Amino acid sequence: MLRLCSSSITRAELLRAAGIPFFQESIDFDEDSIVSSCPKNFVYQATLGKYRVNYEKFGCTDFPLLVADTVVTAQGKILRKAKDEADARAILATQSGCEVTIFTCMIYKTPCLELIDISSTHYFFNPFDPDDIDRYIASGEWRGKAGACMVEGFCKPYIRETRGFESTAMGLCVEVLKPFL
Numbered sequence: 001m002l003r004l005c006s007s008s009i010t011r012a013e014l015l016r017a018a019g020i021p022f023f024q025e026s027i028d029f030d031e032d033s034i035v036s037s038c039p040k041n042f043v044y045q046a047t048l049g050k051y052r053v054n055y056e057k058f059g060c061t062d063f064p065l066l067v068a069d070t071v072v073t074a075q076g077k078i079l080r081k082a083k084d085e086a087d088a089r090a091i092l093a094t095q096s097g098c099e100v101t102i103f104t105c106m107i108y109k110t111p112c113l114e115l116i117d118i119s120s121t122h123y124f125f126n127p128f129d130p131d132d133i134d135r136y137i138a139s140g141e142w143r144g145k146a147g148a149c150m151v152e153g154f155c156k157p158y159i160r161e162t163r164g165f166e167s168t169a170m171g172l173c174v175e176v177l178k179p180f181l
Contacts, residue, residue, distance in 0.1 A: 001021045001022065001023065001063055002020065002021070002022045002063055002064040002065070002066050002108075002181075003022070003023060003024075003025055003054075003058060003060075003063040003064065003065050003066065004022045004023065004024045004025075004026070004066050005024075005025065005026040005027070005050060005051075005054035005058070005065060005066065005067045006024065006026055006050075006066075006067065006068060006171075007024065007026060008068075008144075008171055010152075010170050010171050010172075011068060011170075011171045011172045012024060014167050014170055014171065014172045014174050015172070015174070017174075018174040018177075018178060020174070020177075020178070020181060022066070023063075025058070026050075026054055026067075027053045027054050027057045028053075029046070029049040029050040029052075029053050030049075031046045031049070031069070031080075033049075034046055034049070036078075037078070039071050039073045039078050039101070039103050040103055040105075040118055042071050042078055043069050043070065043071040043103045043104065043105040043118060044105050044118060046069040046071070046105070047067055047068060047069040047105040047106065047107055048107070050067045050068075050069060051065070051067040051107045051109070054067055055109065060109045060110055060111060061111055064108060064109060064110040065107075065108070065109045065110075066106065066107070066108050066109075066172075066177075067106065067107045068104060068105065068106040068107075068171060068172050069104070069105055070102060070103065070104045070105075070146040070169075070171045071102070071103050071146055071147070072091075072095075072100060072101070072102050072146045072147025072149045073100070073101045073102075073103070073147075074094045074095045074098050074099065074100045074101070074147070075094050075098060077094060079091045079094060079095070079146070079147035079148070079149070080146065080147070081143075081144060081145065081146060081147075081148070082142055082143070082145075082148045085137050087148075088137055088142045088148040089133065089137060091147055091148045091149075092128060092133055092136075092142075092148055095125055095128070095147065095149065095155075096125060096127050096128040096158075097125060097126060097127035097128075098124075098125060099122060099123070099124050099125075100122070100123045100124075100125060100147070100149065101120055101121070101122050101123075102120065102121050102122075102123070102146070102147070102149065102151070102164075102168060102169040103118060103119070103120045103168075104118070104119055104120075104168045104169070104171055104172060104173055105117065105118045105119075106172060106173065106176075106177065108177060108180060113180065115176075115177070115180050117173060117176045117177075119164065119165065119168040119173040119176060120164055120168065121151075121162065121163065121164030121165055121166065121168040121169040122162070122163040122164055123151060123155070123159055123161070123162055123169070124159070124160045124161040124162075125155065125158045125159060125160060126158045126159075126160050127158075128158055132154070132157075136150075136154040141153060141154065142154070146171075149169070151166060151169045151170065152166065152170055
């Protein structure tokens with residue numbers, strides 16, 4: 001059993017699908033305080049910040065601690081969580097017909113092990129249909145998603161090519177985590 005220090009429904013679904021027992025409990029960390037133009041550095045700093053506040057609160061002696069963060073990049077830009085519908089549209093326009101890279105960093109900590117991993121998955125998208133974008137925006141599913149990106153949902157029919165694990169793009173690289181459990 002591990003403590004998932006994330007309120008992400010998708011991360012919880014990934015752990016369930018992998019058969020990893022867990023419960024969710026976390027302390028928030030302000031990602032807006034991070035200033036970085038490098039996606040790997042940004043995702044590492046966000047994960048490290050989350051790790052520090054959660055480790056300080058919970059430690060890892062009773063349950064191993066798992067913390068993760070994800071960032072989406074396209075056209076040389078870090079695409080954060082959309083603030084509103086207009087921002088989500090602009091973010092999706094940046095991804096449409098382009099290569100999109102999704103970085104996920106995780107820290108898994110037990111009393112005798114500390115695993116830090118930064119994994120990436122590259123997607124090559126066909127152009128998004130404007131009507132599909134309208135439906136996706138109206139659904140609200142983009143809210144709380146890094147880069148308003150849902151490779152398991154909205155983006156799936158537009159994927160031309162994938163290089164990497166889908167779990168990484170969804171917020172937690174279970175393929176890297178499982179061997180350490």
